[in-house]
Amino acid sequence: MLTDSTSPHLPNDSPLTMSPGFPNSDPPPDFGSHSDQAADKSSNLNAPSQQQGELFETAPPPWELAAQDDVALASIVFSEAPHGPYDYRIPDSMRDDLVAGMRVKVPLGRRKKPIIGWCTETKQGKAAHRSMRDIAEILDTEPLCDAALVRLVLWMSHYYQAPAGQVFDTLIPSSVRANAGTREKTYLLPSPMAKDDELVGSLPTKQQTALRFLIAAGRPMTSQQLSVVAECTQGPITQLRKKGFVQENVRREMNTPTSTRWQVDDGEVEVAHTLTDDQAQALSQVTGALDSGKGRTLLLHGVTGSGKTEVYIQAIEHVVKFGRGAIVLVPEISLTPQTRGRFERRFQSVAVLHSQMTPAERHFQWQRIRSGEVQVVVGPRSAVFAPMPHLGLIVIDEEHDGSFKQDTQPRYHARRVAYARAMSLNIPLVLGTATPSMESWHATATGRAELIKMPSRVGNRPMPDVQLVDLRVRDDRTAGAISRPLHTAVQQTLNENGQVILLLNRRGFATTIQCPACGYVVACPDCDMPLTHHRDGGKAVCHYCDYTIATPPWCPACRFDGIRYGGLGTQKLEVEVKARFPDAVVARMDSDTMRRPGSHQKVLSAFRAGKVNLLLGTQMIAKGLDFPNVLLVGVINADGALHFPDFRAAERTFQLVTQVAGRTGRGDRGGRVIVQTYSPEHPAIQAASRHDYELFAKGEMINRMKFNYPPLGSVARIIIRGVIEEVTEAIADSLLSRLEVARDTLGAEVRILGPAPPPITKLRGKYRFHLLLQSVDANHLGETIRRATKDFKIADKDDVQYVIDIDPMDML
């Protein structure tokens, strides 16, 4: 039986452990200490047996009492296996220098070379381990993470079940660890011997003059500099060093060339805009939260074009006034020169972090931020780790965006991490979006977040009109992908010299089974997921639970026998569009054509300049573009996103349609949107067509409730991949039984699904299976996985790997 979901040995007021957590998680059972014993305890949900365990663990056997001297110890973790933590003795000579957050070199096992590790904690040891070894070397003079960030690392390591060493490596850019763009410089100082006039007087003239110049300078100089001012060669200076008249002082410094690059080039300064009533109201709520000195989450729900950015900026100005800094997270795609310029013109000192930065620049910006001179950091998800010393506010723009979840280990969500960081520092977290994630929306309903509404556009521009085209209506259908009504609208817009955006959400691998006559989709009775058609064997499979049936030859709802399996590519659409509108200049934007860096910007500036009339592409054109001459947006097939085998499919569809609709109606000429669909009555599509988020959220929450999908419950996913299909599946099966055992011994309430083939069955030559775990309590879920995988070893010969994804954002 489960007694309590909060761990008894945790301080309950600790902000990172505030219960209930957000979005949808409970406190980490332990993040303060993570020695072996602590890990044992934390994997036990049952409080009474924990106390029992302590009886045995805290009393050392008598023969170890001799080793009980109080020694200085450091807990060290590694980014490579074995990840630790291991305890090392701190030699007396290092005792005052080692701080948590520094890197060290330590001996490990029978290795010849010492290994680099991270210090998570220094402590006074009582029960010394039987084979305690010494720290060999300290690599940093300053910790790379302050105490609060070390705590964040340990929390992330626990929550995402990733080795702490790996989390450190994620937090601290490799360029910082490698000291990119720096060089060791040797400075010269007069030594005590140089004070002895008699000795100095006995030196040869050149050496004497050089030394007198160095003394007169009154500051350390490089031998280069000294040779210039003293008008001599290196010779005399080398002699002075040899004879001991000068001391050497080695310092690591930034190379000069990069150190000016960050500066704003245009020097333009923008003043604060006059706020609309909505904006003023929103701002006062945010500043109120700032002044309260509490960790609070504010969801800023503002329609596209309502001016959220101006609210962020003025809130940050408020923070800056008090000498504190802010972090602004933006989706990868919207880190454009425009976004950057906007912040740079409003603040004296901005650090923009982006993916094209060189290692030296990245390192330089990191140092600037840590020095405290930066007021605002703008960047993608990793900017949540910016080492801002007096952080006062974190803003996440477009908080619903998928790019905030990292898809490699540690698979963290920047919103979840930002929440943990903000709450631990007692500062506000502002989440801004036109289409809140269900997680954030639910948080406002349960009181974990406060809702701020901005329902109208700046200048009171109307929202664009959204027209649904029912593809089931025979008269509107054509042989191609563009219906008659859409064709007419495109032609008309082009005739009026307007620009057109056509959105195709191609996710080719998902072959959902949909009836073209009535729109019916074949779904799994247990998971509510659309089944996916597999050509070989004519089977239809659920990617969550492996439920399988024979693909029905005709529609189960209306008995129509021309059932089809979705799928249309941008290339094919481009051909059709060019044939239909031969006079239009068409550009295509998708991951295939946008592979080269800069091509993105190139196409967009051509579109902005009006050289392109019709822009065709995937999701990437749905976000953030602001072109006043776009009078028509067409969504080729809204169902592609809608009937995707993912419980977030409806949410994605709503977001997609709403965001793409926001690309039009930004000028004086208004704008319209046409959405083609087989399911015009679907709540997500209906709500999007009316620009009614709350209508959507209400309906969607009921759907999520049926199966306890997030945000009502938690989900985790374990992906198992290997070269041999049978072996991979066998290991997935053994992991399943371990999970079941762990769940039952813990008495945890967790539903385990699979192993099932994920939508992407084979990736880079490896077969994949996945296990899905669901629970209303994130702790139960986490503990079950922790226990099941604790000593789970896969033999090398099997060549199978597994990955744990906590709060997965997709099921591919």
Place this chain on the structure above:
DNA sequence: AGCACGCCGACT
């Protein structure tokens, strides 16, 4: 991940 230990087969 290394690195050594150990337990079975083919060689001088």
Place this chain on the structure above:
DNA sequence: GTCGGCGTGCTC
């Protein structure tokens, strides 16, 4: 009898 195959286990 030894050299070496790689399966197994440990690293504070």
